[in-house]
Amino acid sequence: MLGALLAAVFGLPLLALLVLAASGSGEYLAHIASTRLTEFSRSSALLAILSGAVAAIIGVSCAWIVTRFEFAGRKLFEWLLILPLAMPGYVAAYSWYALTAPGSRLEQLIGIDLPTVSGIAGAAFIFAFTLYPYVFLLARNSLEAHGRLSWDVARSLGAGPWQAFAKVGLPLIWPAVAAGTALVAMEVLADYGVADFLGVSTLTVGIVRAWSSFGDPAAAAQIAVILLFGALIFLGVERGARGRRQFVSGEAEGLQSARTPLSGANSLAAILVCVIPITLGLVAPAANLAWLAIETQPARSIMAAVQGTALLATTSGLLAIIIGLTAAFALRSGRPAATAAIRFVQAGYAVPGAVAAIAILAALVVIQAGVNWMTGGAILTITGGSIFALLFAYQARFAAVAILPCESALGKVRRELDEAARNLGATPRQVLARIHVPLAASGVATAGLLVGIEVMKELPATMILRPFDLETLAVAAHNYASDERLAQAALPALVLLAICVPATAALNLLRPNA
Amino acid sequence: MTAIPDQGQAALEIREVSCVLGGATILRDVSLSVQPGEIVVVLGRSGAGKSTLLRTLAGFEAIAHGEITLKQGIVSSPGVIVPPERRNIGIVVQSFALFPHLTAMQNVMFGLKDADRAETARRWLERVGLGDRGTAYPHELSGGEQQRIALARALAREPEIVLLDEAFSSLDQQLRQTVRGETKQLLRETGAAVLAVTHDPDEAMELADRIIVMDAGQILQAGPPEELYWQPQSVTAARLLGEINVLRGEVREGVAATSAGSFPTGDLPDGISVTVLVRPAAMRFREDPAGPIEVIGPRFQAGFQQLDVVGSNGERMRVSAGNLATVEAGTRGVVELSVNRYSLLPD
Numbered sequence: 001m002l003g004a005l006l007a008a009v010f011g012l013p014l015l016a017l018l019v020l021a022a023s024g025s026g027e028y029l030a031h032i033a034s035t036r037l038t039e040f041s042r043s044s045a046l047l048a049i050l051s052g053a054v055a056a057i058i059g060v061s062c063a064w065i066v067t068r069f070e071f072a073g074r075k076l077f078e079w080l081l082i083l084p085l086a087m088p089g090y091v092a093a094y095s096w097y098a099l100t101a102p103g104s105r106l107e108q109l110i111g112i113d114l115p116t117v118s119g120i121a122g123a124a125f126i127f128a129f130t131l132y133p134y135v136f137l138l139a140r141n142s143l144e145a146h147g148r149l150s151w152d153v154a155r156s157l158g159a160g161p162w163q164a165f166a167k168v169g170l171p172l173i174w175p176a177v178a179a180g181t182a183l184v185a186m187e188v189l190a191d192y193g194v195a196d197f198l199g200v201s202t203l204t205v206g207i208v209r210a211w212s213s214f215g216d217p218a219a220a221a222q223i224a225v226i227l228l229f230g231a232l233i234f235l236g237v238e239r240g241a242r243g244r245r246q247f248v249s250g251e252a253e254g255l256q257s258a259r260t261p262l263s264g265a266n267s268l269a270a271i272l273v274c275v276i277p278i279t280l281g282l283v284a285p286a287a288n289l290a291w292l293a294i295e296t297q298p299a300r301s302i303m304a305a306v307q308g309t310a311l312l313a314t315t316s317g318l319l320a321i322i323i324g325l326t327a328a329f330a331l332r333s334g335r336p337a338a339t340a341a342i343r344f345v346q347a348g349y350a351v352p353g354a355v356a357a358i359a360i361l362a363a364l365v366v367i368q369a370g371v372n373w374m375t376g377g378a379i380l381t382i383t384g385g386s387i388f389a390l391l392f393a394y395q396a397r398f399a400a401v402a403i404l405p406c407e408s409a410l411g412k413v414r415r416e417l418d419e420a421a422r423n424l425g426a427t428p429r430q431v432l433a434r435i436h437v438p439l440a441a442s443g444v445a446t447a448g449l450l451v452g453i454e455v456m457k458e459l460p461a462t463m464i465l466r467p468f469d470l471e472t473l474a475v476a477a478h479n480y481a482s483d484e485r486l487a488q489a490a491l492p493a494l495v496l497l498a499i500c501v502p503a504t505a506a507l508n509l510l511r512p513n514a
Numbered sequence: 515m516t517a518i519p520d521q522g523q524a525a526l527e528i529r530e531v532s533c534v535l536g537g538a539t540i541l542r543d544v545s546l547s548v549q550p551g552e553i554v555v556v557l558g559r560s561g562a563g564k565s566t567l568l569r570t571l572a573g574f575e576a577i578a579h580g581e582i583t584l585k586q587g588i589v590s591s592p593g594v595i596v597p598p599e600r601r602n603i604g605i606v607v608q609s610f611a612l613f614p615h616l617t618a619m620q621n622v623m624f625g626l627k628d629a630d631r632a633e634t635a636r637r638w639l640e641r642v643g644l645g646d647r648g649t650a651y652p653h654e655l656s657g658g659e660q661q662r663i664a665l666a667r668a669l670a671r672e673p674e675i676v677l678l679d680e681a682f683s684s685l686d687q688q689l690r691q692t693v694r695g696e697t698k699q700l701l702r703e704t705g706a707a708v709l710a711v712t713h714d715p716d717e718a719m720e721l722a723d724r725i726i727v728m729d730a731g732q733i734l735q736a737g738p739p740e741e742l743y744w745q746p747q748s749v750t751a752a753r754l755l756g757e758i759n760v761l762r763g764e765v766r767e768g769v770a771a772t773s774a775g776s777f778p779t780g781d782l783p784d785g786i787s788v789t790v791l792v793r794p795a796a797m798r799f800r801e802d803p804a805g806p807i808e809v810i811g812p813r814f815q816a817g818f819q820q821l822d823v824v825g826s827n828g829e830r831m832r833v834s835a836g837n838l839a840t841v842e843a844g845t846r847g848v849v850e851l852s853v854n855r856y857s858l859l860p861d
Binding site: 426 | 574598668
């Protein structure tokens with residue numbers, strides 16, 4: 001019942017999106033179809049594949065090194081390697097562009113002409129080094145689950161280390177790698193900030209332009225439907241890979257033989273492989289931003305943006321806890337209909353923020369049309385630019401992030417604990433207070449924090465749906481950067497990092513896909 | 515040991531209870547009662563409906579037909595279900611269901627309400643021999659310790675009825691016997707009515723004053739352990755309690771002649787065919803070169819010897835060896851039967 005209600009509430013906008021897309025005259029779409037649509041689709045696909053491939057190489061190499069070898073600082077690296085996930089792609093893009101633009105201070109300093117980070121190659125570089133942790137996390141967990149028994153056996157059968165990796169190691173973790181890479185691709189498709197700033201015309205950029213420059217919601221909806229199909233393909237890849245992963249895992253638990261110790265040059269090489277992604281994905285762009293922020297007099301106070309971000313993040317975090325718990329209790333009921341409904345809501349994480357935003361606008365347009373038709377005039381004017389629409393879009397997009405930790409937290413509370421407590425005289429309310437809350441509290445808090453962090457970083461939905469007087473750090477940074485005022489963008493971007501990096505560091509092992 | 519009181523007011527009475535879960539009928543017309551101080555064990559395979567029976571008693575599941583009565587009155591009938599917390603029933607389940615976020619002491623205190631609850635809990639911890647483990651969390655306790663904490667938690671509220679749901683099955687073989695003995699002693703001391711369910715015949719026979727054999731949601735037979743063991747009323751009931759020989763015969767002049775010998779049939783009419791159920795321990799092999807029985811395989815089982823033998827009509831059976839001397843395959847002999855230790859089932 002609850003599950004069905006959630007599914008209906010979150011499913012409605014997608015339905016409205018289809019209605020709106022079908023209602024459009026198709027003029028703009030026909031126009032861009034003849035000119036830009038192919039380019040949008042091609043850029044999106046190319047960027048997703050390129051970023052995914054590079055991220056997979058980085059993620060798998062690092063995962064292999066930290067699970068199979070022992071070297072100085074291994075434990076620290078294992079933890080640091082996840083942190084670039086806290087770096088919003090667009091922030092990295094501004095910083096890297098400032099570092100490598102022709103005549104930049106860095107180029108003057110080292111006296112070499114660096115290739116400028118821009119275009120598809122530049123965007124893929126940014127995505128690969130900020131999103132590889134998805135692959136790293138899943139590959140690392142898979143490698144740990146498999147132990148190294150099969151690897152040792154392969155070696156004893158005469159395979160060299162590289163052969164063993166290619167013939168046994170990689171095939172075993174392949175499902176995890178595929179799932180991680182699909183997550184990277186989905187993030188790339190959903191991105192607006194990086195592609196827009198680095199001049200790549202992706203589908204998401206097309207949606208935001210159709211909306212903001214041409215004021216044509218139907219056209220935006222039409223492109224959104226195309227993007228949604230793209231995202232669903234990757235969702236299918238990720239789900240399919242996950243299913244197989246469950247099938248093959250748990251082979252050699254407890255059979256972990258020790259990591260191979262490295263020394264001398266080998267140890268240095270391992271450290272270098274770990275240091276490069278952390279540096280390129282987080283340390284270098286963050287340091288550059290800090291430098292820019294320190295030497296720049298801010299044009300105006302960023303307090304309004306801090307307040308806006310705080311408001312959206314905390315409200316969304318609280319909403320996420322409510323939705324996550326509701327969904328988890330519905331799942332716990334074990335009814336197939338409830339489970340199906342919640343799984344549908346969870347698929348929302350494949351819906352790019354821009355699509356979610358347009359879908360909600362579509363729902364509002366459809367409702368408004370309905371109201372107009374019934375009353376014969378505009379009695380009620382629903383606007384898209386309301387904080388409610390924005391909060392709703394966040395929940396539609398990040399519900400999965402909230403549901404998973406709540407689900408696993410409540411999963412710890414086995415049904416027989418409820419029964420034991422009832423049997424010992426506790427009323428249902430006391431069971432909730434004395435058993436459920438204490439056991440599930442940390443998972444529930446995790447859900448709230450994770451959604452809060454995601455909301456702080458989110459850009460396209462915020463751009464489309466925010467009320468005009470609501471400023472956020474992400475939007476402020478984006479607006480400055482779009483005006484080529486990168487030094488001014490540095491401070492809000494840095495504040496964003498100052499919140500997201502520690503929060504991610506604390507939570508990184510609890511991430512839903514970890 | 516407390517003597518079992520004769521028919522006073524039952525602590526627990528189940529009348530014609532049926533239970534339907536997810537469209538499947540799990541219990542069919544089950545009736546039984548337990549007296550205060552009595553230990554009744556329900557024996558059955560997994561899926562027989564034993565656990566569901568306990569869950570209806572505890573108030574976790576509703577019933578579709580019949581009624582369950584405790585001292586306080588009817589607690590379950592179609593449309594009526596007194597919630598679990600108002601039944602004063604203690605339960606110990608196979609996984610023990612200890613609360614993972616509470617210490618052993620806090621687990622025992624969970625169901626206690628009065629001011630000296632800490633003192634009561636401490637006393638119970640000592641009573642189960644874990645006075646020094648009160649601050650340990652469940653994951654820090656061994657399996658046996660967890661079982662004892664679960665028992666202490668259930669008994670600390672002084673319930674009139676205690677339910678044990680495969681409460682010893684997750685312990686290893688040797689520990690199981692020790693804990694079983696201790697638990698029985700403790701339960702006797704409290705004087706509670708006990709209903710335990712298990713699939714383990716040894717457990718049933720050791721604990722029970724009365725065994726109830728259940729299969730496919732129905733009660734097949736009920737009675738004292740010895741009676742059930744030697745005189746099972748169906749092949750299914752017989753097999754649940756241990757090895758059994760199933761012999762065929764026909765009644766003629768007051769006896770049923772089988773390949774193992776003749777069994778008195780009482781007042782069964784001549785000419786009908788019967789199935790005879792008899793335990794290997796009630797059949798003793800004696801060597802006799804002219805006997806109708808041939809040994810096909812000696813078997814050694816811890817401490818005593820059994821023989822697989824075949825009768826003149828080809829019926830195979832298992833009997834106990836007469837003495838500890840090794841009997842070779844191919845030896846011929848006869849079977850001596852114990853008086854009254856068999857069942858006759860007319861076809």
